[in-house]
Amino acid sequence: GRSHGIHAEPMSFGLKFALWWDEMRRHKVRLAQTREAVGVGKISGPVGTYASVPPEVEETVCSELGLEPAPVSNQIIQRDRHAQYVQTLALIAASLDKFATEIRALQRTEVREVEEPFGTPGFVTTGSSAMPHKRNPEICERICGLARLVRGHTITALDNVPLWHERDISHSSAERMILPDSSLAVDYILERFTEVVKGMRVYPERMMVNLELTRGLPFSPRVMLALVESGMQRTDAYKKVQGLAMRTWDEGLDFRQLLRNDSEVTDAIGQEHLESLFDYTHFLRYVGHTYKRLGFNVPAKAS
Known part of the structure; x- marks a missing residue:
């Protein structure tokens, strides 16, 4: 995305x-x-008063043409x-x-x-x-x-x-x-x-x-939320993850490796939990739910 x-x-x-x-x-x-809206017709005269033709004519002609008579009209629809x-x-x-x-x-x-x-x-x-x-x-x-x-x-x-x-x-x-x-x-x-x-x-x-071009950066929201869940203030978690993400951008480093080497991150969430955050399938776990909402038949594993 x-x-x-x-x-x-x-x-x-x-x-x-x-x-x-x-x-x-x-x-x-x-x-x-x-x-x-457009399927209407009129034969109500020059200004819509039926001065020359009665409304019954309009109704008959419109019916033959598959149209509804306009409820009110002037010279045109x-x-x-x-x-x-x-x-x-x-x-x-x-x-x-x-x-x-x-x-x-x-x-x-x-x-x-x-x-x-x-x-x-x-x-x-x-x-x-x-x-x-x-x-x-x-x-x-x-x-x-x-x-x-x-x-x-x-x-x-x-x-x-x-x-x-x-x-x-x-x-x-x-x-x-x-x-x-x-x-x-x-x-x-x-x-x-x-x-x-x-x-x-x-x-x-x-x-x-293309997913791998940014060296793990798409997982930054998951890391930030994991830090918040561990007790870190959200603003602090955001700054921590953003700082490492900017190094990834500017220095061409691997985002996951930077996180592994950061003791504040690993002390908060642990190496094992950190590794589990880098899972593409996490982002797709509710795709099947969306498909079902649209009326599509999807395999159970997709939901």
Whole structure:
């Protein structure tokens, strides 16, 4: 795991995907709500008074079209409904942007824990025309770019809400652009990201290499808490562990070895307890609980 781009505590790669899955599940609910919001019609006359056509006609026509009559309208269906649709699409696009950005960051040469598909049918086979060695995350980059386009359309959709009196047509020309563009863009990036996930290359060995880069520093919270449990004041425990951690950063030393050599630490928690703190499985012991909460079937050993 990383926060602020810096190694944090270990986590499972599956937990990252569970987070994404849950986010998309919320979007599915939002889409259903948005479908209900935009699934209305009106035939209520020029200003909504049914001066020329009775409400029964509106009800009959809407029923035939699978729409609900708008409870009240003027010359048009109110554009807050359309704005909700575009905003929902923008939220979906923003999530896909987030997911794709994560893959791009994890594909960097210095990290290389995952890669989007490369060289297989339907995917790019050339990373750079000048540098034959390149395997660039071009599909994810494309997803990020199109997500920006969709987010930009939300401003126009909101600007279409305030119209003059019972209607003007300042919204019309803009909607002819933003509604199909947003819909097509989100459909496209959803399809492409699905393909990325299905064909993604995952390198667990590289993940382990990266875990070891900081020479035991991800275990610093466990050491600090163990010192607190032994009776040390939390501020003192924090300063003690932080001081050794900074030496690990600055001098390239091994964090666990520094702890072993520190009598204040070993006197407080003992060598055996200290060694037991450096266990990656500790951080994953509740991952199965999260999966179950999401409704996934998991083996007993994963819980």
